[in-house]
Amino acid sequence: MATIDDHLQPAPNGPLPVVIRRHSLATRLTHWINVVCLSLLLMSGLQIFNAHPSLYWGQYGADADSSWLSVSAMKQDGGARGVLRIGNLQITTTGILGASGTGDDAAERGFPSWITVPSYQDLATGRRWHLFFAWLFVINGTIYALISFFSGHFRRDLAPSGDEISPRHLGREIADHARLRFPKGESARRYNSLQKLAYVAVIFVLLPLMFATGLTMSPGMDAGYPFLLDLFGGRQSARSIHFICAWSIVVFVLVHVAMVILSGLWNNMRSMTTGRYVIETGRSE
Amino acid sequence: MTFSITRRRLLIGSAAGLGAFSLTGCDDVAQNANVQSVLEMAERLTMRSQRLLVSKDKLAREFSEEDISPTFRPNGTSQPDSEDYTRMMESGFADWRLKIDGLVDRPVNLSLADLKMLPSRTQITRHDCVEGWSAIGKWTGVPLGPLLKSAGLKPQARYAVFYCADQLEQTIDGSGTYYESIDLIDAFHPQTILAYQMNGKDSEVAHGAPLRLRVERHLGYKHAKYLMRIEIKDSFAGLWGGKGGFWEDRGYEWYAGI
Numbered sequence: 259m260a261t262i263d264d265h266l267q268p269a270p271n272g273p274l275p276v277v278i279r280r281h282s283l284a285t286r287l288t289h290w291i292n293v294v295c296l297s298l299l300l301m302s303g304l305q306i307f308n309a310h311p312s313l314y315w316g317q318y319g320a321d322a323d324s325s326w327l328s329v330s331a332m333k334q335d336g337g338a339r340g341v342l343r344i345g346n347l348q349i350t351t352t353g354i355l356g357a358s359g360t361g362d363d364a365a366e367r368g369f370p371s372w373i374t375v376p377s378y379q380d381l382a383t384g385r386r387w388h389l390f391f392a393w394l395f396v397i398n399g400t401i402y403a404l405i406s407f408f409s410g411h412f413r414r415d416l417a418p419s420g421d422e423i424s425p426r427h428l429g430r431e432i433a434d435h436a437r438l439r440f441p442k443g444e445s446a447r448r449y450n451s452l453q454k455l456a457y458v459a460v461i462f463v464l465l466p467l468m469f470a471t472g473l474t475m476s477p478g479m480d481a482g483y484p485f486l487l488d489l490f491g492g493r494q495s496a497r498s499i500h501f502i503c504a505w506s507i508v509v510f511v512l513v514h515v516a517m518v519i520l521s522g523l524w525n526n527m528r529s530m531t532t533g534r535y536v537i538e539t540g541r542s543e
Numbered sequence: 544m545t546f547s548i549t550r551r552r553l554l555i556g557s558a559a560g561l562g563a564f565s566l567t568g569c570d571d572v573a574q575n576a577n578v579q580s581v582l583e584m585a586e587r588l589t590m591r592s593q594r595l596l597v598s599k600d601k602l603a604r605e606f607s608e609e610d611i612s613p614t615f616r617p618n619g620t621s622q623p624d625s626e627d628y629t630r631m632m633e634s635g636f637a638d639w640r641l642k643i644d645g646l647v648d649r650p651v652n653l654s655l656a657d658l659k660m661l662p663s664r665t666q667i668t669r670h671d672c673v674e675g676w677s678a679i680g681k682w683t684g685v686p687l688g689p690l691l692k693s694a695g696l697k698p699q700a701r702y703a704v705f706y707c708a709d710q711l712e713q714t715i716d717g718s719g720t721y722y723e724s725i726d727l728i729d730a731f732h733p734q735t736i737l738a739y740q741m742n743g744k745d746s747e748v749a750h751g752a753p754l755r756l757r758v759e760r761h762l763g764y765k766h767a768k769y770l771m772r773i774e775i776k777d778s779f780a781g782l783w784g785g786k787g788g789f790w791e792d793r794g795y796e797w798y799a800g801i
Binding site: 390 | 569570573574579581582583584585586588589593596597598601602603604606610612613614615616669671672673674675676677678679759760761762790793794795796800801
């Protein structure tokens, strides 16, 4: 994927900058469409969650059944107290989860209005947005997967080699990441192993799980493909896994964006937009 | 260098614009009619895909007695408050009648006792509310397909519209009356039944007594309760909001398979 642009002047004393083509057009386009899809899927998904802010394991689950996670408001003097409950653990989350606003303005609400689409409670609209962007996300992901498979992007750029996942190598990379020392020179031409593992986990595990658990919540698809219910242990289990995977993707995105900023925001943003990425090599030997 | 600064400004500018959009503009965008019609494309795509991927006789999973939810949450109306309904309820629905009319050759008028004498089907299925919860219950009732066949559908018949005894929203013009509709593929599905029993007993009022629709490959709001009349129609024109159901008129999808 590297073609060297030769018009760059080397800095008088510093390292020699080389511009390479880092990301293909397909990767760049599908990446930014994904940014839009995942953001709106999260926000409309939390709108849907707010319609019944409890999660269960198994085939069924409703108010009278025991949930493993719930977000609720408890009445108290001077307003409502928001509570997130996971198993037996209760955490007061007033203002964020369970209850938004304070005093007389306090309202019972799972996730707060600034993170849902639309901001006010409207399940019908939330579903419209969610299912539209779910389609766009699946079409976009399919295009990316087909192109990346046939172009060799998966095999060449994403699959870690045996050496790259050796404990010694991974240990060194973790230490480097912890010191915020990012690859330079030849090794900057490739994704590092931690990057590869993170991308592989998201592309081949988390996103397909989101898709499959989403389908398992559909009574229509369950009739056609009942193995989905066996695979995930029931519709309510699938709903719980859908929720857990959504937040796992949020965690990935937070780390991803932090790494983008720390390892050179401008260079990274340019490489994901125009494809051009500057790597610093040593002085020419 | 100048070029890259300009570009950087552009990028920062658009990022700021996007930020402002996401904070203040989302609700405006969500309410825009053009945006809504684009979003609605997804419903047609979903319906076509599910119809293509799930053949018309595929059954929803049926569970065993042990899987039945200990408590089945009633939803929507749990006690219709019209005088007519109260009178029927007090007489054990002895004078209740189900009418099937519209685009049929022989309109049907059946009492609860008549329905109970017809061949029945019992199924233990999962009820999925659009809100996200599920409950499993056992339903016994008359399969709708054979009933419609005996009434004789006219060639223009496309939809079965279900009129209910309850008003979920109190309005003067009657637009709060609950109604639903399904097409003939779902009407003739083997698990589509008019259920008069739940969990082995006559249906409770909270669950739609005397008769409710079970259309198992759809979300809960399609399963109309307190059935009074089934009209066979070729379109939803002239029916309240024109979208084919109480919740459909309030923004929910007519195709509720997901």
